[in-house]
Amino acid sequence: MATGTILQKAIDLVTKATEADKNKDYENALKLYEHAVEYFLHAIKYDAQGERAKESIRLKCQQYLDRAEKLKDYLKKGKKKPVAAGSEGSKEDKKSDSGDSDNDSDPDKKKLQSRLEGAIVVEKPNVKWSDVAGLDLAKEALKEAVILPIRFPHFFTGKRIPWKGILLFGPPGTGKSYLAKAVATEANNSNFLSVSSSDLVSKWLGESEKLVKNLFELARARKPSIIFIDEVDSLCSSRSDNESESARRIKTEFLVQMQGVGNDNDGILVLGATNIPWVLDAAIRRRFEKRIYIPLPEEHARATMFKLHLGNTSHNLNEDDFKKLAASTEGYSGADISIIVRDALMQPVRLVQTATHFKRVSGPSPKDASIIVSDLLTPCSPGDPGAMEMNWMDVEGDKLYEPPVTMKHMLKSLSTTRPTVNEEDLIKLDKFKEDFGQEG
Ligand SMILES: Nc1ncnc2c1ncn2[C@@H]1O[C@H](COP(=O)(O)OP(=O)(O)OP(=O)(O)O)[C@@H](O)[C@H]1O
Numbered sequence: 001m002a003t004g005t006i007l008q009k010a011i012d013l014v015t016k017a018t019e020a021d022k023n024k025d026y027e028n029a030l031k032l033y034e035h036a037v038e039y040f041l042h043a044i045k046y047d048a049q050g051e052r053a054k055e056s057i058r059l060k061c062q063q064y065l066d067r068a069e070k071l072k073d074y075l076k077k078g079k080k081k082p083v084a085a086g087s088e089g090s091k092e093d094k095k096s097d098s099g100d101s102d103n104d105s106d107p108d109k110k111k112l113q114s115r116l117e118g119a120i121v122v123e124k125p126n127v128k129w130s131d132v133a134g135l136d137l138a139k140e141a142l143k144e145a146v147i148l149p150i151r152f153p154h155f156f157t158g159k160r161i162p163w164k165g166i167l168l169f170g171p172p173g174t175g176k177s178y179l180a181k182a183v184a185t186e187a188n189n190s191n192f193l194s195v196s197s198s199d200l201v202s203k204w205l206g207e208s209e210k211l212v213k214n215l216f217e218l219a220r221a222r223k224p225s226i227i228f229i230d231e232v233d234s235l236c237s238s239r240s241d242n243e244s245e246s247a248r249r250i251k252t253e254f255l256v257q258m259q260g261v262g263n264d265n266d267g268i269l270v271l272g273a274t275n276i277p278w279v280l281d282a283a284i285r286r287r288f289e290k291r292i293y294i295p296l297p298e299e300h301a302r303a304t305m306f307k308l309h310l311g312n313t314s315h316n317l318n319e320d321d322f323k324k325l326a327a328s329t330e331g332y333s334g335a336d337i338s339i340i341v342r343d344a345l346m347q348p349v350r351l352v353q354t355a356t357h358f359k360r361v362s363g364p365s366p367k368d369a370s371i372i373v374s375d376l377l378t379p380c381s382p383g384d385p386g387a388m389e390m391n392w393m394d395v396e397g398d399k400l401y402e403p404p405v406t407m408k409h410m411l412k413s414l415s416t417t418r419p420t421v422n423e424e425d426l427i428k429l430d431k432f433k434e435d436f437g438q439e440g
């Protein structure tokens with residue numbers, strides 16, 4: 001399409017959008033606005049126009065996007081009329097957008113909170129408890145801290161207070177972040193605020209600690225909530241003389257917010273993860289009341305992991321094979337195993353790519369697994385009966401029989417993948433566990 005017509009198309013769309021908007025056909029208007037913006041952006045990118053024209057298109061796009069955003073909000077909530085097109089949102093309207101507790105009189109605070117809201121994981125990651133292999137004690141502790149108090153609030157009154165801070169520590173790649181994702185999925189009644197240290201560190205003097213404060217206020221406003229801080233060590237390492245002033249302040253604010261005078265942390269759980277727990281500040285360490293060691297997976301957990309990572313890809317491994325694989329991966333972390341499996345999963349693909357001969361086999365049709373067809377093609381060696389000389393380019397898309405993953409593939413990947421966790425770190429982690437932690 002020539003660029004001139006693209007621009008024209010965009011203008012047409014936007015005209016229709018404003019018309020629909022005027023006629024209160026918001027759903028269509030939203031679609032048209034979005035569509036139009038796409039075309040405008042396309043026009044900017046490929047058009048030979050001058051910078052000024054581009055700039056004015058960009059400005060317009062911004063307006064349309066703002067309007068689209070408002071319409072989206074309105075359609076989602078199904079309440080209150082959106083403000084008329086073109087006019088600024090009224091004060092009242094803004095309030096209902098921003099939700100719970102924040103006071104609108106402080107634009108700074110609003111800005112910070114909106115920055116934080118951007119950093120929060122809203123979607124459920126969809127990792128279930130059963131997707132995490134082993135780590136039974138850690139799962140129990142997390143259920144105790146997260147699920148039970150929400151399900152049976154009366155059970156946790158009086159002196160029986162749920163845990164307020166849990167630290168997951170262990171070698172890299174053992175599933176700490178993964179477990180936190182499972183918590184987010186399974187605790188679907190509470191808000192899961194996942195922030196990383198980079199969300200909380202600002203280059204402006206004084207803003208970082210405000211961000212920390214706002215994070216906790218946001219959590220309180222939406223309780224029950226879980227604040228998950230991955231790699232806490234980067235925020236809360238022990239106080240030393242040469243650390244920067246702002247790092248010290250972030251830490252102080254953390255200490256106060258997690259357990260300070262006048263801060264009610266009912267219904268808030270702070271979940272932290274780190275692989276170098278010994279650098280944590282002692283006071284921060286104390287605030288993580290439960291410190292759970294997430295060790296390298298044991299043999300049976302490794303077998304489960306091999307199975308989990310294979311998923312429903314076609315393979316012909318049996319229980320014995322899984323046991324053998326588990327037995328020969330002592331010292332491998334969950335992440336290492338996932339890499340072995342991923343590499344093994346790719347090998348049938350390479351087989352198809354490099355094959356010089358194919359033969360006919362019967363099997364479930366790739367289109368519909370319930371139908372068995374007999375004209376599928378699979379790679380074979382040139383000496384096989386029925387071998388035909390051809391390469392994958394000659395095979396039609398729906399005629400390829402997927403070669404299953406075999407034990408040979410697994411062993412080959414295993415022989416090329418080394419464990420990533422070193423002895424030294426394990427000793428340090430063990431020592432930390434002895435001193436401060438508990439088995440997970
Ligand atoms: N127990 C487990 N069960 C299933 N999969 C696991 C397990 N442990 C690790 N994995 C796999 O390894 C990947 C990496 O794990 P994760 O990111 O949780 O590691 P981590 O402990 O947070 O490491 P780091 O300390 O380096 O951040 C996960 O995405 C998952 O696929």
Ligand SMILES: [Mg+2]
Pocket residue numbers: 176177178230231273
């Ligand atoms: Mg992690």
